[in-house]
Amino acid sequence: MDLSEFVAGFLAEADDLLALANSSLLLAETASKDVKQNPRAVREAFRALHTIKGLSAMVGVEPVVALAHRMEAVLRLADQGVMRLTPESVDLLLQGVRAIEQRVQALREGKTVAEAPVALLGQLKAIEAGLLAPRATAPAQLDLSPLLLARLLPMDREQLLQGIAAGRNALRADFTPSPEKAAAGITITSVREQLKAHAEIVKVLPLSVADTAEAPGGLSFVLFLLTDGTPATLSTLMIASGLTLTPLAAAPLPPARPDELAGEARARLSAQQVELAELEEESAGTRPGLVRVEVARLDDTMEKLSAFIVTRYRLMRAVTDLAATGVDVRTLKQIMAENAKQLRDLRAAVLHVRMVRMGEVLERVPLLVRGLRRNTGKQVRLVLDVGNAEVDKAVADRIFPAIVHLVRNAVDHAIESPQERRALGKPEEGELRIVCRQRGGNQLELCITDDGRGVDRELVARRAGREVPESDAALLDLLCLPGLSTRDQATTTSGRGMGMDIVRRVAADELGGELLLQTKLGAGTTFTLRVPLTITIIDAFSFECGDQRYVVPVSMVEEIVELDPARLAHTPGARFGASLVERSGEAIPVLQLAQIFGLSEKTPATRAMVIRRGGEATGIAVHRMLGQQEVVVRPMQDALVRVVGVTGATDLGDGRPTLVLDLAALAGAALAKEAA
Amino acid sequence: MTGTLHVVFKVGGSEYALPAADVLQMESFTSATPVPGSRPWVAGVMQVRGRIVPVVDARVRFGLPPLERTLDSRVVVAMHAERAVALLVDAAREVLKLDPSQIKPPPEIVAREAMGLVKGVAQVGPRIVMLLDFAKVIGEE
Numbered sequence: 001m002d003l004s005e006f007v008a009g010f011l012a013e014a015d016d017l018l019a020l021a022n023s024s025l026l027l028a029e030t031a032s033k034d035v036k037q038n039p040r041a042v043r044e045a046f047r048a049l050h051t052i053k054g055l056s057a058m059v060g061v062e063p064v065v066a067l068a069h070r071m072e073a074v075l076r077l078a079d080q081g082v083m084r085l086t087p088e089s090v091d092l093l094l095q096g097v098r099a100i101e102q103r104v105q106a107l108r109e110g111k112t113v114a115e116a117p118v119a120l121l122g123q124l125k126a127i128e129a130g131l132l133a134p135r136a137t138a139p140a141q142l143d144l145s146p147l148l149l150a151r152l153l154p155m156d157r158e159q160l161l162q163g164i165a166a167g168r169n170a171l172r173a174d175f176t177p178s179p180e181k182a183a184a185g186i187t188i189t190s191v192r193e194q195l196k197a198h199a200e201i202v203k204v205l206p207l208s209v210a211d212t213a214e215a216p217g218g219l220s221f222v223l224f225l226l227t228d229g230t231p232a233t234l235s236t237l238m239i240a241s242g243l244t245l246t247p248l249a250a251a252p253l254p255p256a257r258p259d260e261l262a263g264e265a266r267a268r269l270s271a272q273q274v275e276l277a278e279l280e281e282e283s284a285g286t287r288p289g290l291v292r293v294e295v296a297r298l299d300d301t302m303e304k305l306s307a308f309i310v311t312r313y314r315l316m317r318a319v320t321d322l323a324a325t326g327v328d329v330r331t332l333k334q335i336m337a338e339n340a341k342q343l344r345d346l347r348a349a350v351l352h353v354r355m356v357r358m359g360e361v362l363e364r365v366p367l368l369v370r371g372l373r374r375n376t377g378k379q380v381r382l383v384l385d386v387g388n389a390e391v392d393k394a395v396a397d398r399i400f401p402a403i404v405h406l407v408r409n410a411v412d413h414a415i416e417s418p419q420e421r422r423a424l425g426k427p428e429e430g431e432l433r434i435v436c437r438q439r440g441g442n443q444l445e446l447c448i449t450d451d452g453r454g455v456d457r458e459l460v461a462r463r464a465g466r467e468v469p470e471s472d473a474a475l476l477d478l479l480c481l482p483g484l485s486t487r488d489q490a491t492t493t494s495g496r497g498m499g500m501d502i503v504r505r506v507a508a509d510e511l512g513g514e515l516l517l518q519t520k521l522g523a524g525t526t527f528t529l530r531v532p533l534t535i536t537i538i539d540a541f542s543f544e545c546g547d548q549r550y551v552v553p554v555s556m557v558e559e560i561v562e563l564d565p566a567r568l569a570h571t572p573g574a575r576f577g578a579s580l581v582e583r584s585g586e587a588i589p590v591l592q593l594a595q596i597f598g599l600s601e602k603t604p605a606t607r608a609m610v611i612r613r614g615g616e617a618t619g620i621a622v623h624r625m626l627g628q629q630e631v632v633v634r635p636m637q638d639a640l641v642r643v644v645g646v647t648g649a650t651d652l653g654d655g656r657p658t659l660v661l662d663l664a665a666l667a668g669a670a671l672a673k674e675a676a
Numbered sequence: 677m678t679g680t681l682h683v684v685f686k687v688g689g690s691e692y693a694l695p696a697a698d699v700l701q702m703e704s705f706t707s708a709t710p711v712p713g714s715r716p717w718v719a720g721v722m723q724v725r726g727r728i729v730p731v732v733d734a735r736v737r738f739g740l741p742p743l744e745r746t747l748d749s750r751v752v753v754a755m756h757a758e759r760a761v762a763l764l765v766d767a768a769r770e771v772l773k774l775d776p777s778q779i780k781p782p783p784e785i786v787a788r789e790a791m792g793l794v795k796g797v798a799q800v801g802p803r804i805v806m807l808l809d810f811a812k813v814i815g816e817e
Contacts, residue, residue: 473701507726508723508725508726509723509726511726512726512727512728513726514725514726514727515725548709548710596712597712598712634728635728636711636721636728637728638728638729638730638759638760638761639815640714640715640718640730640732640761640814640815641711641714641718641720641721641728641730643711643712643713643714644713645712645713646711646712646713648728649709649721649728651723655723656706656707656709656722656723657709657721657722657723657728658709659709659711659721669713
């Protein structure tokens with residue numbers, strides 16, 4: 001990005017900010033004429049000028065920086081309640097905005113930007129200096145604990161007091177978030193949204209409180225509200241959120257105390273702390289230092305990177321061609337090698353961004369267990385031993401429902417009721433343990449262990465109408481029969497959702513991992529999920545050739561063209577049914593995939609996928625295109641099936657492998673073999 | 677009687693065996709996805725516990741004429757080193773305990789004619805069961 005791009009960006013933003021500064025100052029002016037302060041307007045104007053200062057410093061427009069700096073200083077004092085804006089001072093600020101507007105305009109027109117007007121700067125500085133003198137103190141004080149008072153900004157206090165003076169209700173609402181509330185969709189954000197419809201929210205303060213059962217996060221919020229309605233209507237509204245409302249009164253201020261000014265200084269000093277608290281509040285829903293990103297954006301990044309990799313291959317080919325003409329390409333090759341390494345690193349970095357901690361994936365499990373405890377009346381202690389393992393977001397999204405199913409099953413079916421456990425001589429409280437480990441280079445092992453009744457082989461066999469299985473593996477096969485339920489009646493918690501067959505399908509068929517079972521009657525059960533840490537997901541076209549389905553990555557197909565038999569020009573020799581077809585004014589060769597595969601296809605192919613083979617566009621004709629979908633690609637590692645043109649296999653949902661083809665390699669190999 | 681368990685299966689009317697310890701699982705044969713360009717005796721690939729494993733058609737591998745697959749057709753999935761490979765056989769329904777003393781090296785003519793795929797012959801009553809060299813069957817030298 002060069003400077004001119006910066007300037008364009010600055011110009012675009014400056015207009016909006018200046019408009020905001022203007023409107024806010026006009027609001028502040030109205031208030032100042034009534035010897036009042038409009039704290040919101042002051043805050044807005046301050047923020048606008050602060051941002052203008054920062055942006056203009058970035059593009060190096062010093063006169064604007066100087067003006068914005070002085071104006072910001074005045075507004076900061078007003079914002080902190082150290083001074084109250086007078087109509088005269090607002091007028092000077094509005095002059096300042098106009099002066100900035102003129103300079104921004106000059107910059108836009110490419111003219112010389114005039115220096116900041118010295119007189120105006122001096123006057124602004126004078127307000128700043130003059131108003132550092134003690135101000136008239138507020139006539140009343142809020143009836144609050146000193147601790148809370150100190151956390152409120154002077155402008156917030158003033159706004160509340162003004163509200164009370166105007167006959168409105170000032171209220172304090174206390175909200176304590178908890179996982180249960182969050183699960184029910186009640187968070188500080190939702191509370192805010194609901195309150196906003198009925199009250200003016202003056203301030204939201206996060207408070208750190210003792211970590212108790214009532215406040216599991218050790219965090220609580222105090223919201224200061226102004227409302228025109230009665231507190232009663234609000235409180236009925238907020239019962240569902242577990243919000244407590246307390247009216248706030250204005251107490252007469254004790255006679256001026258000598259430490260009044262020191263108090264103001266303290267208030268100013270604590271501005272930084274307040275900012276921190278606000279940050280905390282904002283991040284309460286997320287986490288400090290974390291960015292939440294939609295997976296689609298990550299996929300997009302990966303796709304862009306793939307395009308980059310394709311370009312690189314073309315570059316490599318071009319270099320090879322160049323070398324063939326006798327040009328010395330040694331330096332180019334060195335750069336290419338370096339470039340290849342950087343690309344690999346970049347790819348690894350992007351993949352790393354997609355990884356999520358298993359700790360986060362399992363975050364909602366305690367909540368789930370808590371709910372199950374309540375529904376079943378069973379006593380269960382959840383032990384999570386998660387470690388630092390990280391998995392790709394796509395893997396996490398696929399295994400979480402399976403984990404939920406296994407946890408549900410364990411609490412619902414495996415762990416006995418407290419009475420039953422007591423009778424069996426077991427502790428009344430059952431234990432459910434989830435252990436997560438990284439295994440080998442690219443595998444996650446997740447064990448879900450309960451100390452419940454174990455799986456009854458005979459019962460399962462009877463239900464399945466099969467012989468009693470000898471091994472745990474065979475037992476698992478029975479459990480994974482579609483639709484098998486070990487209960488006469490589905491219970492409320494486990495009755496719905498996926499069955500064991502789906503759990504295994506996700507773990508094994510979809511992700512290429514495995515599901516294992518170890519169980520001992522009366523002692524407990526362990527389900528082990530082994531899944532890869534990362535998987536390759538591609539956007540693919542599926543099609544039919546012969547009686548088989550195949551997929552090919554969308555990224556490898558330039559275009560899909562209709563084949564009109566009447567307009568195909570058959571070439572002499574016609575290996576692989578080769579013909580020529582017109583595509584945007586160019587004749588390109590088309591090969592029949594069926595013939596490359598050595599199949600005799602009677603009906604003519606209707607479509608061809610245009611791919612690029614060594615720079616040359618080639619059509620690969622197929623019998624029938626089926627569609628486009630995202631597929632998980634699994635490697636085909638065994639030497640017996642490692643063949644050119646087949647990069648892996650996927651499962652299109654029928655439980656059998658569908659081959660992922662590299663059409664370019666396939667066509668190339670076939671042509672080369674035929675020629676030899 | 678001491679001995680190790682072996683899975684016994686039929687290919688072309690003869691009986692063959694693999695150590696049960698090497699067998700991952702046995703199941704009815706539904707289908708394999710053909711892999712173009714693989715060797716003629718590779719019937720394709722199938723999914724076994726999430727792994728994509730090759731299916732070796734034992735009949736073709738042993739040089740027998742192909743046979744229409746029946747309800748009796750089975751795949752025996754066995755491990756060799758880290759590889760899992762499925763062997764498509766005509767029928768499989770028995771597990772036998774074979775004592776090492778029962779197993780004799782194959783007569784030279786058998787060893788030669790069977791392309792080294794048979795590494796032992798066991799006499800079980802009136803029956804003759806051939807022990808397969810699984811590594812050779814799946815193409816390892």
